Amino acid sequence: MNSLSPAAIADAAQRIAPYINTTPLLRSRLLNSWLGHDFLFKAEGFQKVGAFKTRGAVNALLTLKEQRALPDRIVAFSSGNHAQAVAYAAQLVGVEAMVVMPCEASLVKRRATIAYGAQVMVTGSRGEAEARAADLCEQGAYLLHPFDNDWVIAGQGTACYEVLRDGLQPDAVFASCGGGGWLSGTYLATQLLSPGTSIYGVEPQRANDAVKSCRAGRVIQLTEAPDTIADGARTLSVSARTLRYLRRLSNIYEVDEPDIVYWTQWLNHLLKTPVEPTSALAMAGAFDWARSQHTPQQVLVLLSGGNIAPETQRRIWAEDCLATTPERKAAQPTGVPVSTAPQA
């Protein structure tokens, strides 16, 4: 397995540019005044299909097309954004796509995937979806893996690349960690354009397989999908490919479910754009980091997307988190380390 070169991100950016949106970089004057740092938000909710996943899927299929190696049929497994991204990318290059989705995937995401032109097959668990996709590959379809694929990683890196290309050199970049593809591409993008920037991943405490894998130095596999509201982080494991990049990050933060909900409400409120819980996950980690900094920092937070199923909306808005401002939250004592005193 060869490493990707950082230049692959620049190549990917050029390749996919005509087919994706250059997404806006948002700031909240109010949030920055409360927290005393300069937070910048790359809003992938404005990306095609409403999530960054389109970048990787489009880069992979366009690369196959350039190499005259485009298969007749693509297969993918996904419970959400990757499904829609693969459907979009396959329609773009004119190949058939079959997406295997676990039954936990929301009806609205299944419908959207079909609307983008893919066929959808529904299975029981995530593990079953992966196995069924593998079967289809044996029958000759090409598996477009959501993160264990260099072209996908290079494509995902273009979100951060777009920001750095415009001349910004933030002190830190935060992104959520599912399979690790986004963080891998983000790491490469900063290596290319801003090597002094620190990169941080953020995982739900309930789905901290990446932290465990980094500590163990090998991929730790969960047996079933963790119950976190950040559905993009419900992946069962990272891969050996992405783990190599994850181990080079400055740190991976673990955050609890109430903090993910808190930042989902606040970012939706402040940024006036739909922010899915997996996006808010990154901000929850960025907030924990920023409050420990003694001088003003510039922090880039990569927001994964804006696709929120109705049942998730109900969970998000069950309690009112807007009653506690981020300014007040920042003044509250931080939790003691998990290792010495587990939190409720």
Next chain:
Amino acid sequence: MNSLSPAAIADAAQRIAPYINTTPLLRSRLLNSWLGHDFLFKAEGFQKVGAFKTRGAVNALLTLKEQRALPDRIVAFSSGNHAQAVAYAAQLVGVEAMVVMPCEASLVKRRATIAYGAQVMVTGSRGEAEARAADLCEQGAYLLHPFDNDWVIAGQGTACYEVLRDGLQPDAVFASCGGGGWLSGTYLATQLLSPGTSIYGVEPQRANDAVKSCRAGRVIQLTEAPDTIADGARTLSVSARTLRYLRRLSNIYEVDEPDIVYWTQWLNHLLKTPVEPTSALAMAGAFDWARSQHTPQQVLVLLSGGNIAPETQRRIWAEDCLATTPERKAAQPTGVPVSTAPQA
């Protein structure tokens, strides 16, 4: 009371341009394929303070400044978007603002108003807020009325004006009806640039004072704020000034609460931008109109804003409306007219 000239809208657009956002015009390919019409959405959720109200408030205060008649102190009553708009506009021209808000106004809107630099006074009902604002005027403050003001009307008309100025001549324009200021300005904008376009207002059935006022030919006043989820349409009455324009509209539609919630969910889902219930109200009327059309129509729907309080989010997402697509909804039989058989 002199009528405003349509040219006042063009003047207002030029005056306020440096201080407001030119908001995007959004389309959903999927929605249009389902409904067979070309729906365009003017997304005022991207406006300063997240709502179209900024246009009118800024135009009024800049006009006073041009006339060297700027008061030391502005007073306004509002339960939401006008409050924030007045605070923003007052800060812009450097005068003090006091906003009287009824206690039904959400905490988050009160906080936002304060964050834009205004003082906030909280009263009991809407009627009390209006009375308290009148008291403050007697003590020398200038009342910036949310709709009974020609400069405010001219400012609100600039949203539609921006769309028409770019050369569009839609078959119909829909906007929600609270006090009628937005519809009055919209009527004038079309008179100026696209007189063949039909203008429609939309009201909640539960807050149909504008329909009643148009029928009666005089302003009908509600005694208490109607219980509709479309909080921008909870105004107690239109004014004689706005009624003159409302009577020239093609029609005012009345829609029920489930339809407002339905379109709030669907527009948030399809447009990937926060759409408040008062915005969805306009779409609910546009949908009712469009399904009765036998040829494809171009329909401009003016979306008032994107400010949704957490308690409103809970009501919006209590049931899953995304299970019924607009395509399927369009195939359902329409309700029989209210006059002959009242609906549940």
